[in-house]
Amino acid sequence: MPRSKPSPKAARVKLKPADPFDLIRLLARSQNDPRKAVCELVQNSLDAQATHIELHWLNEHGERVLRVRDDGRGVFPELEREDALRRIAQTIGHSHKRALTPEQRRELMALGKYGIGLLGFWSVAQHMSIRSRVAGGDPWVLHLETDREDAKLEKSRARRIDETPTFTEVVLRGVHEGADRQLRPGRLQAYLASELRGQLLSRDVAIHIPDHVARGLAHKHFVVKPQRFLGSAIAELTTLAVPGHEDARLELYLVAPDDERKGRVQLSCGGTTVLDDLAFVDGAEHPRAPWDSGRFEGVVDFPELDVAPGTRRDFQRDLAALAFLDALPQVEMQLMALLREDEVARAEQDQKSVAREIRRLFRNVAFQLPEYELFDVRGRGAGPGAAAGEGSSAGDGSGASADGVAPPSDGALAPAGTGEEVRTPETGVVENAEPSARAEEAEEPSLFPPGPLARVRVTPPRLRIAPLAQRTLHAQALDVDGRRAEPPIEWKWTLDGLGTLTSSGADARFAAADEPGAARIVVRAEQGRHVAEAAVEVQVLAELAAQERASGIPEPTAVHASGERWRSRIKDGRWEYNAGHKDFVAVEATEARRVRYLAHLFAKEIVLRNFGQPEHAEVLERLVQVLTHMEDGRGGAGRRATSA
Numbered sequence: 275m276p277r278s279k280p281s282p283k284a285a286r287v288k289l290k291p292a293d294p295f296d297l298i299r300l301l302a303r304s305q306n307d308p309r310k311a312v313c314e315l316v317q318n319s320l321d322a323q324a325t326h327i328e329l330h331w332l333n334e335h336g337e338r339v340l341r342v343r344d345d346g347r348g349v350f351p352e353l354e355r356e357d358a359l360r361r362i363a364q365t366i367g368h369s370h371k372r373a374l375t376p377e378q379r380r381e382l383m384a385l386g387k388y389g390i391g392l393l394g395f396w397s398v399a400q401h402m403s404i405r406s407r408v409a410g411g412d413p414w415v416l417h418l419e420t421d422r423e424d425a426k427l428e429k430s431r432a433r434r435i436d437e438t439p440t441f442t443e444v445v446l447r448g449v450h451e452g453a454d455r456q457l458r459p460g461r462l463q464a465y466l467a468s469e470l471r472g473q474l475l476s477r478d479v480a481i482h483i484p485d486h487v488a489r490g491l492a493h494k495h496f497v498v499k500p501q502r503f504l505g506s507a508i509a510e511l512t513t514l515a516v517p518g519h520e521d522a523r524l525e526l527y528l529v530a531p532d533d534e535r536k537g538r539v540q541l542s543c544g545g546t547t548v549l550d551d552l553a554f555v556d557g558a559e560h561p562r563a564p565w566d567s568g569r570f571e572g573v574v575d576f577p578e579l580d581v582a583p584g585t586r587r588d589f590q591r592d593l594a595a596l597a598f599l600d601a602l603p604q605v606e607m608q609l610m611a612l613l614r615e616d617e618v619a620r621a622e623q624d625q626k627s628v629a630r631e632i633r634r635l636f637r638n639v640a641f642q643l644p645e646y647e648l649f650d651v652r653g654r655g656a657g658p659g660a661a662a663g664e665g666s667s668a669g670d671g672s673g674a675s676a677d678g679v680a681p682p683s684d685g686a687l688a689p690a691g692t693g694e695e696v697r698t699p700e701t702g703v704v705e706n707a708e709p710s711a712r713a714e715e716a717e718e719p720s721l722f723p724p725g726p727l728a729r730v731r732v733t734p735p736r737l738r739i740a741p742l743a744q745r746t747l748h749a750q751a752l753d754v755d756g757r758r759a760e761p762p763i764e765w766k767w768t769l770d771g772l773g774t775l776t777s778s779g780a781d782a783r784f785a786a787a788d789e790p791g792a793a794r795i796v797v798r799a800e801q802g803r804h805v806a807e808a809a810v811e812v813q814v815l816a817e818l819a820a821q822e823r824a825s826g827i828p829e830p831t832a833v834h835a836s837g838e839r840w841r842s843r844i845k846d847g848r849w850e851y852n853a854g855h856k857d858f859v860a861v862e863a864t865e866a867r868r869v870r871y872l873a874h875l876f877a878k879e880i881v882l883r884n885f886g887q888p889e890h891a892e893v894l895e896r897l898v899q900v901l902t903h904m905e906d907g908r909g910g911a912g913r914r915a916t917s918a
Contacts, residue, residue, distance in 0.1 A: 295423045298366055302393035302420075308453035309465045311394030315342045315444050316466060316481065317546060318392075322346025322442065325479050331459050332486035338449040340399070340457060348408045348442050355406050355414035356427065362404065363416060363425045366393065396420045398457070400448035405430055410439035459485040463496040472545025472575055474500040503571050505529040505537060511608060516601045519578050519594050524605065526572040528616065537571035543579040548589055556599060564609045569616075629829035631869050632876060636827055639880075646884050649828060649844060724760045725753035727801040730808040737795075737810055739786050740818035747810060749780045749797045759801060766798040771812065786814045830872050841895060842875040844883075851875055857902045874898045 291297050305311050312329070319327045324346030332339050350358035395402040400420050407413035417426040449457065456462075463483055467474070474481070481498035488494045505527030514522040529537035541549035552574060553561035564570065576598050580590035589595055639646065731750045739745055751759040767777035771793025774785045784795060793812040798805065828849040830842075836854030843850050851872060852858060861867035878894040886894070 298393065298423075299421065301366070302396040305394035305397050308398045308450070308456050309462060310469075311396075311398050312340065312342070312446075312457060312462065313466060313469050313546075314392070314394050316470065318349075319344035319346050319442065320470070320473055320477065320479065322348060325477075327479065327481045329459075329462065329481070329483045330486060331457070331462075331483065334447070337447050338454055338487075340446040340449060341443065342445075343441060343443040345438060345441055348406050348440055349404075351408050351440075355408065355411060356429070359404060359406060359414050359416040359427055362392065363418070363427070392418075395446055398449060398453045399446035400450070401446070403445045403447075405443040405445070406441075407437070408440050413437075459483040459488075459496045460493070463498050464501075466498045468501045468540075469547045470498075470545065471500045471547075472542050472573060474498070474545075476545055503527045504535075505533075505571050508572075508609075508612065511605060514574070514601055514605050516576065516578075516594075516597050519597050520576070522574055522576040522598060522601070524572070524574055526570055526574075526609070528612070529569050529571055531569065531620070536568040538568075539565050539570050540573045541579075542573050542575045543581050543589070544577050545575065547573075548579060548581050555602070562606075564606060564613060567613065569613060570609060625829060625832075628869055628872060629827070632830070632873050633827045635869075635873050636876065636880075646880055648880065649847070649849070649883070724757045725755065727751050727759040727763065727799055727804040727806055728754040730797060730799045730806045732795075732797055732808045732810050735810065737784070737812045738818065739784075739812065739814055741786055741788050741790065741814055741816060743818070744783060744785045747782045747784060747795065747797075749782075749799065749808065751780075751799045751801065751806070759799075762801070764800040766800070768796045768798075770794040770796070773812070773814070784812065786812075790814050790816045827876065830876075841898060842872075842879060844879055849876065849879065857899060861902060871898075871902055874901050 305314075316327060316329070319342070322344065324344035327342070327344045330339075330341040330343070332341065348358070350361060353361065392402070392404075395418070402418045403415050404418075405413055405415040413430045415428055415430040417428075419425075466481065473479075483496040483498065485492075485494045485496065503525075508526045508528055511524050511526055514524055516522055526539065527537070529535070538550070539552040540547050541552050541555060549555060551561075551565070553563075553565035555565075556562060576594075578594040579598070580592050580595065581588075640648065729752050731752060733748050733750075734745075737745055737747075749765065751763045753759045763780070765777070765779050767775055767782045769775040769784070772787035772789070772791050773793050775795060776783050776785075782795070782797070784793075791814050793814070795810040795812060796807060797809075798807045828847070831848050831850045832853040833850045834854040835852050838852060838854075841852055841855050841857060853862070858868075858871060861871045875898060878898055881894060882891060
């Protein structure tokens with residue numbers, strides 16, 4: 275058999291473009307967002323450690339111009355200006371920042387490393403000039419023009435007597451019509467505030483955009499400040515450990531589900547945005563949870579990303595990026611757990627809100643229809659310290675007074691500050707209540723002994739109370755410095771108005787009459803020749819009794835029993851409603867209809883409790899059914915029925 279011929283020796287071929295300028299043209303055209311191109315110029319100023327940057331928007335010689343000026347250390351400050359600008363023009367595709375380590379890059383907050391950011395001006399304007407001066411030397415200027423292979427380099431004259439010794443000025447002339455609309459100062463301000471947020475927070479830098487084009491009352495000066503996130507800060511998540519690499523920094527906020535805006539988390543590198551929405555970080559067809567929920571906003575910053583050149587959007591999938599993506603589920607699981615907790619808390623809050631609204635609706639029923647007995651929904655046997663909504667309700671046989679305070683069984687006066695409350699009709703909370711008087715008497719030893727009696731303080735200082743309710747008052751004798759006066763003190767209590775008052779030393783107990791009115795309680799303290807008095811104005815209000823009766827309206831408890839016909843029931847002191855019933859399903863999406871439906875159900879329970887027979891339950895259920903479907907979901911039928 276003939277032997278096969280040996281394969282020719284392999285050879286290596288060096289890649290060489292047929293026309294190098296075609297590559298430059300390709301790189302320049304890869305940046306299609308004029309805002310990002312301008313952001314690159316600002317980024318260069320930040321990389322040069324500038325502390326003051328101005329972007330002037332103006333017209334010159336019939337052309338729209340954007341002038342970017344900074345006080346940074348300049349481009350290649352170690353070189354003469356002519357050499358520095360020539361190096362910029364002749365080293366496209368190379369940057370001295372490329373050799374920086376991630377640590378050095380983070381320390382300097384320098385993002386660029388390909389030396390092509392300046393080429394983005396093609397998407398903005400026809401001409402760009404870079405004027406540079408360092409340490410008071412002669413300024414030089416480099417002129418570039420869109421789609422031209424050559425650049426012009428020349429020495430420039432100082433234009434102003436007060437020009438700073440070191441500055442860099444980039445001027446874009448002949449701004450394209452399409453870019454003009456996107457680069458107007460207000461829009462540019464918002465873009466830079468979002469795009470450079472991390473760097474603006476980390477640097478002491480001021481960025482101003484004077485608008486020399488605006489006329490009249492239009493805003494003419496814009497300041498770029500870091501974008502503010504409006505959600506609730508998630509303080510427990512600040513870093514994400516990426517094994518073998520630098521930690522990622524997290525700044526995350528929780529957006530309320532009823533907020534009109536949709537939350538979005540950005541991915542950044544060194545403080546500059548490289549991905550607008552972290553939900554698309556892995557390039558999958560479907561967005562990634564929980565970033566796609568709209569419930570989170572903020573930024574995740576990973577300093578070791580290898581950012582894509584040209585557009586500076588997205589990043590290379592190298593080992594550092596893959597390690598970051600592998601670590602990301604750590605925080606994603608925590609955020610999903612946080613969402614579940616928030617949903618439970620909001621459901622509970624929504625339940626309480628519905629209960630408050632129903633109590634408001636039935637408050638007038640409790641006041642105007644005393645013959646209707648409401649429900650005993652508070653825990654039995656609650657002591658004097660029971661807070662509103664937890665103790666026994668008035669008239670439930672527990673011995674509690676109408677203001678929720680149970681009188682001591684031995685007839686002695688209960689001391690103040692034992693958990694009693696004075697409730698207002700609006701809030702049900704102590705009005706101008708002071709800390710426990712007994713606790714106040716436990717004063718720290720003083721260097722000087724207390725002085726003689728100078729004034730009297732009474733707790734509470736004024737009293738709003740329901741008819742037939744009782745309340746304990748406590749008086750304190752104080753010296754001129756507010757310290758407890760040295761005993762002995764003689765106390766005298768007097769009542770002007772309806773009700774009864776019993777006293778024992780510094781304590782007294784007032785029992786209101788059975789009808790509304792006003793009274794005045796005066797306590798007089800005597801210590802030898804020293805005498806002091808204090809008065810408590812008392813209001814006996816019928817609406818407080820109604821409020822106490824309204825506290826017999828329980829919070830509705832959802833029970834999912836879709837296969838059962840009942841709509842609501844009182845069970846073991848709880849008011850339960852069937853959240854699986856088709857009538858509730860029909861109204862639950864609209865809060866107003868949901869509250870109205872539950873109010874109808876509670877009205878049914880009250881009527882049944884007071885006047886109903888077992889056979890009446892089905893009739894009342896049918897009435898609730900009719901009331902529920904009087905509205906067709908758009909409110910039209912309901913409005914017609916109401917107006918009729």
